[in-house]
Amino acid sequence: MTILEQIDxxxxxxxxxxxxxxxxxxxxxxxxxxxxxxxxxxxxxRVKLVIDYIDNSINSSDSMLLREAHLNNMRTHINNIKVWLRNKDYLENQNNRNHLNNALNNILDSSVYIPLTTRENIDSIREAATGFRRSIGMQKFGS
Incomplete structure (x- = not known):
């Protein structure tokens, strides 16, 4: 499996x-x-806002600009959040609240590795990636 397929x-x-x-x-x-x-x-x-932000950021980025290691790190924190949310009594314990907040902070820390998602950046990144892939395809297949 190629790196791009692993990311996608x-x-x-x-x-x-x-x-x-x-x-x-x-x-x-x-x-x-x-x-x-x-x-x-x-x-x-906060969980809702962070998850929506990360989802939008990742889905707005070209796969070629993401690293598997960062995605793995974020997935670990996402899985921890899922466990805490399924165990609803986490809200009654301050220590568990702190752990949940720390997981959200860690996800946000990892998000700095996701390229900025302004409309101009998205369009230029997609255009550059499409052009690059097209040129590689032309070179690969000789057309």
Whole structure:
């Protein structure tokens, strides 16, 4: 499997999608939300914001600009967050809240390795990548 295929097929993409569904489900669970204190509500909302940010950033970047090691690191933290969210009593324990916040911080720290996603950057990166791939394809197949 090529490096590009390893990046494109990385399990992080599926993990992020699953986590987004889980977070949305929690946020729509009125009973669960009613039991949260202010800090717990902020924490669940932070999870939602961080996961949406990472998902948008990664899916807006060209695969050639991502590194498997960073995706692996982020996947580890995503899996930890999934475990904590499934175990809803994490919100009752300050130590568990700190661990969840640290996992979110680590994901954000890893996000510095995702290229900036301004519209101009996205368009120019895609254009450059498409042109590069096209030229490689022409050279490879002699057309």
């Amino acid at each position: 097929n990385h399990s992080l993409f599926n993990e992020l999608s699953e986590l987004k569904v889980e977070v949305d489900s929690l946020l729509n669970d009125e009973e669960f939300i009613a039991e949260l204190d202010e800090e717990g509500t902020e924490l669940v909302n």
